[in-house]
Amino acid sequence: MNRPPSDPGSGLAARDRALVWHPYTQMRTAPPPLPVVGGKGVFLYTEDGRTILDGISSWWVNIHGHSHPALNAALAEQADRLEHVMFAGCTHPPAVDLAERLVARLPRGLTRVFYSDNGSTAVEVAVKLAAQYWINMGEPRRTAFVALHHAYHGDTVGAMSVSEDSIFTRAFTPLMFPISRADAPYCYRCPLGLERATCKIDCLGDLEETLAALADTAAAVIVEPMLQGAGGMITWPAEFLAGVRRLCDRFGVLMIADEVLTGFGRTGRMFACEHANVTPDIICLSKALTAGYLPLGATVTTDAVYDTFLSSDRTRTFFHGHSFTANPLACAVAVASLDLFREHDVLARVGRLESRLRAGLSRLADLPSVGDVRVIGGVGIVELVSDRNTRKSDGYLDGIGPRLSAQFLDRGLLLRPLGNVVYFMPPYCITDDQVDWALEQIAEVLTAVTA
Numbered sequence: 001m002n003r004p005p006s007d008p009g010s011g012l013a014a015r016d017r018a019l020v021w022h023p024y025t026q027m028r029t030a031p032p033p034l035p036v037v038g039g040k041g042v043f044l045y046t047e048d049g050r051t052i053l054d055g056i057s058s059w060w061v062n063i064h065g066h067s068h069p070a071l072n073a074a075l076a077e078q079a080d081r082l083e084h085v086m087f088a089g090c091t092h093p094p095a096v097d098l099a100e101r102l103v104a105r106l107p108r109g110l111t112r113v114f115y116s117d118n119g120s121t122a123v124e125v126a127v128k129l130a131a132q133y134w135i136n137m138g139e140p141r142r143t144a145f146v147a148l149h150h151a152y153h154g155d156t157v158g159a160m161s162v163s164e165d166s167i168f169t170r171a172f173t174p175l176m177f178p179i180s181r182a183d184a185p186y187c188y189r190c191p192l193g194l195e196r197a198t199c200k201i202d203c204l205g206d207l208e209e210t211l212a213a214l215a216d217t218a219a220a221v222i223v224e225p226m227l228q229g230a231g232g233m234i235t236w237p238a239e240f241l242a243g244v245r246r247l248c249d250r251f252g253v254l255m256i257a258d259e260v261l262t263g264f265g266r267t268g269r270m271f272a273c274e275h276a277n278v279t280p281d282i283i284c285l286s287k288a289l290t291a292g293y294l295p296l297g298a299t300v301t302t303d304a305v306y307d308t309f310l311s312s313d314r315t316r317t318f319f320h321g322h323s324f325t326a327n328p329l330a331c332a333v334a335v336a337s338l339d340l341f342r343e344h345d346v347l348a349r350v351g352r353l354e355s356r357l358r359a360g361l362s363r364l365a366d367l368p369s370v371g372d373v374r375v376i377g378g379v380g381i382v383e384l385v386s387d388r389n390t391r392k393s394d395g396y397l398d399g400i401g402p403r404l405s406a407q408f409l410d411r412g413l414l415l416r417p418l419g420n421v422v423y424f425m426p427p428y429c430i431t432d433d434q435v436d437w438a439l440e441q442i443a444e445v446l447t448a449v450t451a
C-alpha cells in the first residue's frame with residue numbers, strides 16, 4: 001500500500017504544518033499535505049518514496065507532463081537571457097511571440113492580447129475592460145453583468161462577484177458587486193426538469209429574460225464555455241454556447257468567454273468556443289497557457305473593443321497592470337508549449353483520451369451511487385448521489401469527497417473530487433495503459449464505496 005503517514009512526522013509536511021497556510025484547506029482537520037519533491041510526465045514523487053499519478057493535472061494546469069525536456073530548455077534559455085522586465089513602456093520577444101501565436105490560433109477576430117498573471121486576474125481584466133468599454137462607448141448606464149448558475153471565475157473580488165453565490169464567496173458578499181444570474185445547461189439536473197434528448201435548449205430562456213429585463217443597463221455576459229469547472233464539472237450542449245452568442249448579439253452586450261480551464265485542448269478543441277464556432281468579444285486564458293509551468297494570464301479582445309480605448313484623452317487609458325505582467329519566463333514556456341501542440345498533434349491525443357475515458361467510465365453508470373457519467377475531451381466525470389431517484393447529494397461539502405481522495409491516494413492516484421463530483425483530468429501525455437490503470441482504481445474505489 002502506498003499509504004501516507006497520518007501524522008506529519010518530522011519531514012517536509014511537518015515543517016509545512018508549522019508555518020504554511022494552504023488554499024481551500026481547513027487547517028485544523030486536513031490531513032498532512034503530500035510532500036512532493038519531484039515530477040516527471042504524469043507522475044509526482046514524494047519525499048517518502050511514493051510515486052503518484054497526477055490525475056488532476058495539478059489543478060488543471062498541466063498538459064504535456066511534469067518537467068518536460070522542451071519546456072525546461074525554453075525556460076532555462078529564457079532565464080539566461082532575461083528573467084523579467086516591467087511591461088509598461090517595455091516589451092520583449094517572448095511576449096510578442098506569444099501574442100502572435102495566440103492571435104493566429106484563437107477564434108478569428110480576437111486580436112489584442114492583454115497579459116496578467118493568473119486566471120482570476122485574466123477575469124478581472126475582462127470585467128474591467130467590459131465596464132470601461134461601455135463608458136468609452138458613451139453608454140455609462142451599462143454596468144450590469146450576467147453570469148450563470150454554478151459559475152466559478154476565480155477568487156479575487158471581481159471574479160467572485162461574477163461567480164455563483166456559494167460557500168466559496170459567501171463570507172465576502174458585502175465586498176462584491178451585485179450581478180444577475182441565469183440558468184446553466186446542467187442537463188443532469190435540468191433547471192426546467194426537461195430531458196436533453198427532447199428539449200430545445202429551453203434553459204436559454206432564462207438568459208433571454210434576464211437580458212430583456214436589464215435592457216440598456218446590461219454590459220456583458222460571462223460564461224465558462226462547454227465545461228463549468230469548479231461549480232461541478234458541468235458539460236454543455238454546444239447549442240447552448242451558440243445561443244449565448246446569439247443572445248449577446250441580439251441584446252447588444254459583450255460576451256466574455258472564460259477559457260481559463262477549457263483553453264488549450266482540455267475539451268478536445270484548442271478552445272471550447274470552437275465547439276459552437278463562436279468568437280466571444282473577450283476571452284480569458286491562463287492555467288494550461290504555460291502548460292502548467294508558471295503563472296500567466298491573458299485576456300484577448302477584438303479590435304472593436306480595443307479601438308474604443310484609443311484616444312488622445314488619457315482618461316480613456318486602461319488603468320490596470322501587475323508587477324509580473326507578461327513575465328518573459330512564463331511567455332517563453334507558453335510559446336514552447338504551443339510548439340509542442342504543432343509538432344506532436346496533441347489534440348489528436350486528447351481525442352483518443354476522450355474515447356478511452358468514455359469507454360472506461362461507461363461501465364460505472366450502473367453503480368447505485370452513480371447519478372451521472374459525463375466526458376468531454378480529456379475530462380471524465382462521475383457525479384455521485386445518495387439516491388438515484390431523487391438525485392440527492394450534499395454538493396461540494398459532501399464528506400465523500402475527502403474520503404475518496406484518501407482512498408485514491410492510497411492507491412497512488414491524486415484526485416480531488418468536488419464533493420460528490422469525482423473527475424479525472426490527467427495531463428494529455430498520459431499513456432493508454434496509465435489511463436486504464438487510473439480508471440480501474442476509480443472503478444474499484446467507487447464500487448467498494450457503493451457496496
Ligand SMILES: Cc1ncc(COP(=O)(O)O)c(C=O)c1O
Nearest residue numbers: 118119120152153154229260261
Ligand atoms: C474557469 C475558471 N476561471 C478562473 C479561474 C481562476 O484561476 P486562478 O486559480 O489561476 O486564479 C479558474 C480556476 O480554477 C477557473 O476554473
